[in-house]
Amino acid sequence: IEGCGPVLSSADWVLSPEELASKFSPRTKAIVINTPNNPLGKVYKRKELQMIAELCIKHDVICISDEVYEWLTYDGTKHVKIASLPGMWERTVTIGSAGKTFSATGWKVGWAMGSEHILKHLKTVHQNSVYHCATAAQEAVAVGFQREYDVFGTEESYFHQLPIHLHEKRLRLADCLKSVGLKPILPQGGYFMIADISNLNVDLTDPSTKDEPYDYRFVKWLIKEKGLATIPVSAFYSPEHRNEFQKYIRFCFVKEDSTLQAAEDILRQWSDGKLKKF
Incomplete structure (x- = not known):
């Protein structure tokens, strides 16, 4: 920041591999991660995500990855989906949000991505809790994604x-x-x-x-x-x-x-x- 001297970055905050590993046990069923993170704004590096992935695979644990701020990164920081790492697609549920992706927080429309053997249980929970989201809002989000698909990678995106x-x-x-x-x-x-x-x-x-x-x-x-x-x-x-x-x-x-x-x-x-x- 010009004229302000050094400023701490969210990158200065790191996970302790030893402490995290100590929290896993035979009773551990799932881990929830959030990247980009709220409230800190930290974006986990591939190396950090790999460490989490190895623990999930070793202990046969599901990863619930909250990635609602995936399009909001700065200074060349790259968001990496933990589901893209080897061995993680079949054990990861990735959460997204139209509220953050399209700046439409009041619509309360989101999504979950993952393999069918996990999502079939998630759909059961969803069906018996909120049942569904407003159809009009879902349609609007779908239109937003279609437009982004057409202009992705351009300045119009x-x-x-x-x-x-x-x-x-x-x-x-x-x-x-x-x-x-x-x-x-x-x-x-x-x-x-x-x-x-x-x-x-x-x-x-x-x-x-x-x-x-x-x-x-x-x-x-x-x-x-x-x-x-x-x-x-x-x-x-x-x-x-x-x-x-x-x-x-x-x-x-x-x-x-x-x-x-x-x-x-x-x-x-x-x-x-x-x-x-x-």
């Missing part, structure tokens, strides 16, 4: 245009966060950005939130006092790991420029006025 459009918003938000004393983690994919707030000192003495995690208290304070909405990152973690991630909050940069400008104005006014740093 939405899959090509969207990451270029969001790339600038991503850099703009990171630049702003760093300039006001926050520590952004530049995402390789997706449209969220987490920031380290550990070097900020704010008054979080509201008695109504005193028993909540620090990031929950911070985001509530930020909404109430500054009018800016973010998400507490510890909400994404299991109870045994939640305490380690209370100093991060998540921003969203898939916003209109006017909304990003309003957020910048709030942050810069806070920084120029009352922001205190350790």
